[in-house]
Amino acid sequence: MRKVCLAFLLCGAFAVPAQADVIGDVGQHLNQVGAQIGHVGKKIDENLGALFGFLKPSAPDEALAPIAATPAVRLPETLDYQETQAPRLAAVDVRLPQVAAALPAPRAEKGSKFFYCVEYARMLSGLNIFGDARHWWARAKGLYERARQPAKDAVMVFTGTSKLRRGHVAVVSHIVSSREIRVEQANWLNRGEINHSTPVIDVSEKNDWSKVRVWHTPTGTFGSVYAVSGFILQPVQRLARAD
Numbered sequence: 001m002r003k004v005c006l007a008f009l010l011c012g013a014f015a016v017p018a019q020a021d022v023i024g025d026v027g028q029h030l031n032q033v034g035a036q037i038g039h040v041g042k043k044i045d046e047n048l049g050a051l052f053g054f055l056k057p058s059a060p061d062e063a064l065a066p067i068a069a070t071p072a073v074r075l076p077e078t079l080d081y082q083e084t085q086a087p088r089l090a091a092v093d094v095r096l097p098q099v100a101a102a103l104p105a106p107r108a109e110k111g112s113k114f115f116y117c118v119e120y121a122r123m124l125s126g127l128n129i130f131g132d133a134r135h136w137w138a139r140a141k142g143l144y145e146r147a148r149q150p151a152k153d154a155v156m157v158f159t160g161t162s163k164l165r166r167g168h169v170a171v172v173s174h175i176v177s178s179r180e181i182r183v184e185q186a187n188w189l190n191r192g193e194i195n196h197s198t199p200v201i202d203v204s205e206k207n208d209w210s211k212v213r214v215w216h217t218p219t220g221t222f223g224s225v226y227a228v229s230g231f232i233l234q235p236v237q238r239l240a241r242a243d
Helices: 002-055 117-125 133-139
Strands: 107-109 144-147 155-158 168-177 180-186 194-202 211-216 221-235
Touching (some): 117 133, 133 155, 133 221
Antiparallel strands (some): 155 221, 211 221
């Protein structure tokens, strides 16, 4: 037993110097780490000091004149408001001017046969009215619509007079204005000819087309005044009555 204890003591005696060396090395390393930590802490203190110095408000410059405080501006609780309207601009007509389509020039031609005015008007209009032209206005009653103002494709009926004994009929081809139309007609000069795009003007006092003047193609002028009964339009639609 004594031998064992002696051996243990000898081993411990040899081990102590080794442990002391290890502890010494650890202490040296700790000192170095502490020195580095102290250096880092010093740098942090310097940086924080510089930052606080930058953020600290600087003393006012005595050379500069003090700035007067801006007086507070308060809006009134209620404002007097008066509604105003923007000035109206005058309306400007920006539409392009309407250019009337060119109408064919009046002309006369000789047909394949001698045409009477009623025959030619019936062929163009499709109206089933027969007899002299002076009877067409009365015979159209109840069969076709009649009007006092011209309409395209309507038949204009001239009143029979001493100067125009059998009357006359012509078919409206164009409405030029409230006072002028163009017609297609035959035998106006009593020669069986066909007259195309013949101008007819209203010369009545009330613009009711009761008096007209017709273009005279040979002389290029408007002729005498003639009386007109009216214009025959489309057929009247009748309903069959059940017995």
